[in-house]
Amino acid sequence: MRAVVMHGARDVRVEDLPMPTIEEPTDAVIRLAAACVCGSDLWPYRGADETREPRPMGHEYVGVVEEVGSAVSNVKVGDFVVGSFIASDNTCELCRSGYQAACVQRVGMGGSQAEYLRVPLADGTLVATPGEPAPDLVPSLLAASDVLGTGWFAAAAAQAGPGRTVAVVGDGAVGLLGVLAAREMGAERIIVFSRHADRQALAKEFGATDVVTERGDEGAAAVKELTDGLGAHSVIEAVGTQEAMLQAIKATRPGGHVGFVGVSHGVEIPGRLLFGSHVHLHGGPAPVRQYLPELIDLIWNRRIDPGRVFDLEVPLEDAAEAYRAMDERRAIKALLRV
Amino acid sequence: MRAVVMHGARDVRVEDLPMPTIEEPTDAVIRLAAACVCGSDLWPYRGADETREPRPMGHEYVGVVEEVGSAVSNVKVGDFVVGSFIASDNTCELCRSGYQAACVQRVGMGGSQAEYLRVPLADGTLVATPGEPAPDLVPSLLAASDVLGTGWFAAAAAQAGPGRTVAVVGDGAVGLLGVLAAREMGAERIIVFSRHADRQALAKEFGATDVVTERGDEGAAAVKELTDGLGAHSVIEAVGTQEAMLQAIKATRPGGHVGFVGVSHGVEIPGRLLFGSHVHLHGGPAPVRQYLPELIDLIWNRRIDPGRVFDLEVPLEDAAEAYRAMDERRAIKALLRV
Numbered sequence: 088m089r090a091v092v093m094h095g096a097r098d099v100r101v102e103d104l105p106m107p108t109i110e111e112p113t114d115a116v117i118r119l120a121a122a123c124v125c126g127s128d129l130w131p132y133r134g135a136d137e138t139r140e141p142r143p144m145g146h147e148y149v150g151v152v153e154e155v156g157s158a159v160s161n162v163k164v165g166d167f168v169v170g171s172f173i174a175s176d177n178t179c180e181l182c183r184s185g186y187q188a189a190c191v192q193r194v195g196m197g198g199s200q201a202e203y204l205r206v207p208l209a210d211g212t213l214v215a216t217p218g219e220p221a222p223d224l225v226p227s228l229l230a231a232s233d234v235l236g237t238g239w240f241a242a243a244a245a246q247a248g249p250g251r252t253v254a255v256v257g258d259g260a261v262g263l264l265g266v267l268a269a270r271e272m273g274a275e276r277i278i279v280f281s282r283h284a285d286r287q288a289l290a291k292e293f294g295a296t297d298v299v300t301e302r303g304d305e306g307a308a309a310v311k312e313l314t315d316g317l318g319a320h321s322v323i324e325a326v327g328t329q330e331a332m333l334q335a336i337k338a339t340r341p342g343g344h345v346g347f348v349g350v351s352h353g354v355e356i357p358g359r360l361l362f363g364s365h366v367h368l369h370g371g372p373a374p375v376r377q378y379l380p381e382l383i384d385l386i387w388n389r390r391i392d393p394g395r396v397f398d399l400e401v402p403l404e405d406a407a408e409a410y411r412a413m414d415e416r417r418a419i420k421a422l423l424r425v
Numbered sequence: 426m427r428a429v430v431m432h433g434a435r436d437v438r439v440e441d442l443p444m445p446t447i448e449e450p451t452d453a454v455i456r457l458a459a460a461c462v463c464g465s466d467l468w469p470y471r472g473a474d475e476t477r478e479p480r481p482m483g484h485e486y487v488g489v490v491e492e493v494g495s496a497v498s499n500v501k502v503g504d505f506v507v508g509s510f511i512a513s514d515n516t517c518e519l520c521r522s523g524y525q526a527a528c529v530q531r532v533g534m535g536g537s538q539a540e541y542l543r544v545p546l547a548d549g550t551l552v553a554t555p556g557e558p559a560p561d562l563v564p565s566l567l568a569a570s571d572v573l574g575t576g577w578f579a580a581a582a583a584q585a586g587p588g589r590t591v592a593v594v595g596d597g598a599v600g601l602l603g604v605l606a607a608r609e610m611g612a613e614r615i616i617v618f619s620r621h622a623d624r625q626a627l628a629k630e631f632g633a634t635d636v637v638t639e640r641g642d643e644g645a646a647a648v649k650e651l652t653d654g655l656g657a658h659s660v661i662e663a664v665g666t667q668e669a670m671l672q673a674i675k676a677t678r679p680g681g682h683v684g685f686v687g688v689s690h691g692v693e694i695p696g697r698l699l700f701g702s703h704v705h706l707h708g709g710p711a712p713v714r715q716y717l718p719e720l721i722d723l724i725w726n727r728r729i730d731p732g733r734v735f736d737l738e739v740p741l742e743d744a745a746e747a748y749r750a751m752d753e754r755r756a757i758k759a760l761l762r763v
Binding site for chain 2 (some may be wrong): 361
């Protein structure tokens with residue numbers, strides 16, 4: 088089968104890899120309906136994460152179950168399914184507490200930018216849709232697999248809700264879907280940090296009420312100005328850099344909540360700043376599995392359209408162009424037709 | 426009047442200072458019933474915080490109202506009152522949200538190791554007891570002013586409660602009263618990190634069920650062993666050093682809560698560690714004012730006896746010995762008879 092493999096910084100190739108097979112009785116193999124490139128794939132693409140050996144890429148996936156192991160009972164061949172970037176048993180104490188991304192049996196996913204994918208712990212990981220989705224719903228279901236689920240977790244961690252002002256650091260797909268999540272959770276006001284007209288427009292479509300173009304301390308100060316000098320109740324950090332984390336903390340009012348989901352790169356949080364800020368800090372890899380049933384339902388019933396973040400679509404064979412477009416910020420998020 | 430003044434590291438003197446007076450109509454002046462030395466006073470005592478000029482010490486206080494400004498109406502001359510180390514108006518939006526330590530008008534207190542003290546924002550800051558307290562209640566009411574209120578906030582920030590296992594980093598007065606707070610909040614199991622027999626004993630009296638003597642990564646591993654490999658639900662950090670903060674984060678299960686109240690000294694939280702830990706982090710200077718009515722009630726009705734943390738009592742004139750004893754860990758907390 089054809090699959091995307093990263094060989095090093097800016098070196099993405101589409102190659103022939105062996106068909107995945109059932110290795111454990113708890114596995115499933117799915118035929119992908121579509122694949123995509125994640126903002127976090129840009130860390131190794133840009134060399135910020137080292138690529139020591141060729142690595143099959145991709146951790147977001149939707150598709151049709153092709154084969155299941157003997158112990159799989161929650162999904163069956165032919166089901167259209169959505170999974171998350173971390174496979175989880177969904178039965179351990181941590182899963183039951185809502186932290187499937189920290190499941191005691193967790194397996195990090197990889198290799199979903201391909202025609203087929205092996206999914207471990209299929210019973211706990213995969214959620215079937217009510218039927219075969221209309222083609223225009225596929226991008227949204229694919230978004231649920233990571234960027235929507237991650238934005239949703241960020242908004243929940245930031246305690247977005249009625250009467251609250253939410254600020255969002257990061258105008259990539261996760262940040263933009265954090266805006267959508269905050270709106271769905273009933274936030275009163277949603278401030279997005281963005282300097283790009285196309286992303287500002289999509290943020291507004293998703294529910295943003297204010298745009299701030301300043302960054303860092305100036306960005307935080309701008310949010311305070313918009314909130315009686317106090318700061319936002321809820322701030323989503325969806326970048327992962329030191330500047331973004333400090334901006335998020337400083338834009339939050341005492342007693343407010345920062346939900347951070349940007350994969351941390353070089354972040355060191357000064358204890359004294361955090362001590363003096365009185366903010367709540369929570370985040371990490373999103374337990375997307377927790378939200379999948381709800382998100383699938385919202386998408387299926389066309390209440391939300393998170394697939395709008397895909398503004399570039401190319402065949403799997405042209406994956407290198409998808410990476411380039413996202414790296415150069417010509418695209419928010421690229422879908423790969425499989 | 427006599428008052429304790431720090432001139433530099435390990436140089437604490439008792440001197441004559443001018444009697445405090447009403448400076449603002451919102452002020453009160455109180456005659457202290459007792460004073461005490463805080464663990465955080467040891468930072469400048471040990472030279473970890475610089476003392477650039479002689480500084481009147483002390484920020485914990487109980488006493489009798491001697492005089493009030495023209496705008497004060499909630500307390501009157503003769504009332505026995507308890508206040509907190511941060512004066513607050515208790516009416517601004519942040520106070521009303523429970524973050525009086527971040528009050529928009531907040532004033533950090535100082536100079537309470539003395540015979541008299543000026544308290545700004547008296548209406549918002551001082552809480553009167555139901556009457557003149559029995560002498561044996563005075564140490565407990567004094568504890569409410571900071572160490573109990575701070576331990577209480579830490580336990581609340583760590584979401585101590587029924588069914589939860591709480592671990593406490595730091596066996597000083599705040600950590601010990603964090604144990605007491607966790608017990609009052611209904612925690613099922615309370616693990617205290619301590620290597621000192623006297624502190625272990627008091628921790629058990631306050632409700633600790635387990636003692637761990639290891640520190641750092643070994644201490645965190647010991648907590649995981651006690652909790653099915655998962656870590657505690659709630660961890661209180663009551664030290665303020667890098668080792669203590671990392672120990673607290675690593676001892677917490679994914680989805681669990683760290684409440685940190687140790688005044689941060691040289692702490693830098695690695696973003697990647699926090700990202701991967703899935704813990705909630707919240708803390709800072711405790712909004713003691715929020716808890717004072719409840720704490721006074723518990724003390725008044727002899728439900729709790731936080732004054733047990735005072736294991737040394739000396740006249741105000743001997744303040745230097747009180748500092749020495751706490752510095753050398755011969756005393757958990759020293760009370761100064763005024």
